[in-house]
Amino acid sequence: MKTVSFLAGLVLAAGTHGLNVLITNDDGFGTANIRAMYHAMSALGHNCYIVASSSNQSGQGSRLIFTNNAKLTSDSEFGIVKSGAPSIGQDPNDDHIWYYNGSPATQVLVALDYVLPKHANFSVPDLVMAGPNYGLNVGPFLYGMSGTLGATQTAIERGIPAIAFAGSYGTQTAYYDIQSSTSAGLQDPATITGRLAATLAQAFIDKSTSTQPNTTTPGRVLPLGYGVSVNIPLISSFKDSSCVNPPFVRARMTGGGAYTSKAVYNSASGLFGSANYADAGTNMCINGDCSLPGEIEVLNSGCKSSVVLFTIDYDAPYGVSSLADPYAALLPDIVQLNNATNLVGGLGANASVQGTTGTSSSTGTATGSKASASTKSGAGRVTLETASSLAAFALGVAVMATLF
Template sequence: MRPATVLLPAALAASSAAAQGVRILQTNDDGWAESYLREMHSSLLAAGHDALVSGPAENQSGTSSRDAEPEPRTEPCQFDSCAANSGPVGSNATDPRLNWVNSFPVTSLKFGFDTFAPQVWGPGAVPDLVVTGPNIGSNLWLQVPFSGTIGAAAESVKNHGVPALAFSGLTATHNRWDVSPVPLESTLYAQLATKLTNAVIASGTPYLPEGVFLSTNFPKVSSSRCSKVDDFKFVLTRINPFGFSGPDAPHCGGDTSLPTETEVVLNPTGCFVSVSVADASDKTTAPADKQAVVIEKLGDFFTCM
């Protein structure tokens, strides 16, 4: 069934119009019933994408790339979103697009590929793109290797050959899926993530170079500042400080030293979103030749600082 029509902010509506709907597999490390993940799901559906969730049954933050066979639950899932003794995996009773796995984010993603995608999309069907998060809290520099949200994105690229986008938000609020009213940050992060997702899709296949994913961090939001999509500008960044790897691909007037995502996201003078091209093999900044492909595809999407 097609989702109901939803009125989108002008910037988001414009980007969705340029992006053809695709199959998107979602997961996170904060739990399948968290507001950030569910708002992202709604935003992707509203943009015309065929989105499917396969997330951990409960908060699995900081679990990196851990993977373990899911075990039967003896207690209810996060926020009482599934009953006790519900087994090792399950689905929402009224929506088969919403699924949980009693294990880690990487395991949840694997079940999305192997179990839930064929059930919803048909035998042999695979996603065109994987989207992880938005994570509750940032994933910057030294946080990156420990993040389950990042780990799942790397898993998709390395072991499934499907491009991935990982999203994280500095405003860290934990809310259940049906919180009312929906917090500003949940809605705004979902809209911003969908804007970038649409831009990547509109750039054409292959969406990203082989072996990389995009790691995106959103700054803090508030009702008085950085409160709507058009307030934000996306900046191409690197994960680790310059000197740990480099030089970067020429960008912004030929500069071969991109700003770090930390200095961009924490910049007090604007509402800047960092977008780093990440190497799926080690979760650090991707080589310059991979960055160059992303710049060629998405260069006009980025703002130079």
């Protein structure tokens, strides 16, 4: 039995009600972010499977692309699987990790209709987690273009609760390049991003449990048709601890400079390209809570992660919802108001992000938002140009420590 499954089994044996979780993304099955989130969720006692693309499939939205080749015509991402291998298969080192040569939305269908029924001990997951994407998925334009959100929407349309995660750091790295300790003596940004995603997912799971009377078994994580989109700011742990534990903040997709796109003609080359374009139509607030800040506003206001609750029922206005206040009813307490007096970091007030090797003058203690993202070195203000496509108890924490 592989290590992650064995350790997760220990956590389950200790009394945690683990969920069956499908994890996917649009950046590929071998990236650092998806593996870190997978390990973090497994360490919390959940039965996790990855089914993700064999190579980068960013920007595909909800397109369904099935390969016409039974075998890979080139090496997979980072050379993990070689050309000539089947177009669908397992990671060489982990039988809970699968790749398929297709678009992100297709990964969800292949997982639900082939991989899980045939190769897992469950057919329908309790939760789908997509990402964490390399590059932010902010605003309604990227909601429709992002492959990570396309996979999320596909899961929701199949009746499965789903959460999409994205991060500011845009350079894709392989899972085997995750550092146990950065030059600042802290955990790798991928590790922290994965922990943040798992912590928020666990908070949703715990909230679903608390709404079930006389039981400790988790209920449905989100109602039918609902999903969550999360954007995490640039984690600064490569350099310092200025942004290593961003709090989760309620937001909405529109407003605050959300953008669409426009065509730009290059007279020298005779070709067109695209550029970001802010428009009043994109930034209208029609449904939902118009008092909430937009995602870009949240990310620009400091070291904070934006959390957006959305539905795929495009015709239903907010006021007709069966939930009078879906934010209060569905979001866990860890997701706070942007103007709260004391925002608590997403990993917890005193969570450690200390690396496992090396020394540093930093304490490695995550203290949440310490300064504006626009003023800290490397924090990366979100502009139209730069935005791109544990609830655990002691044993759970101990298991996570062995992984990170």
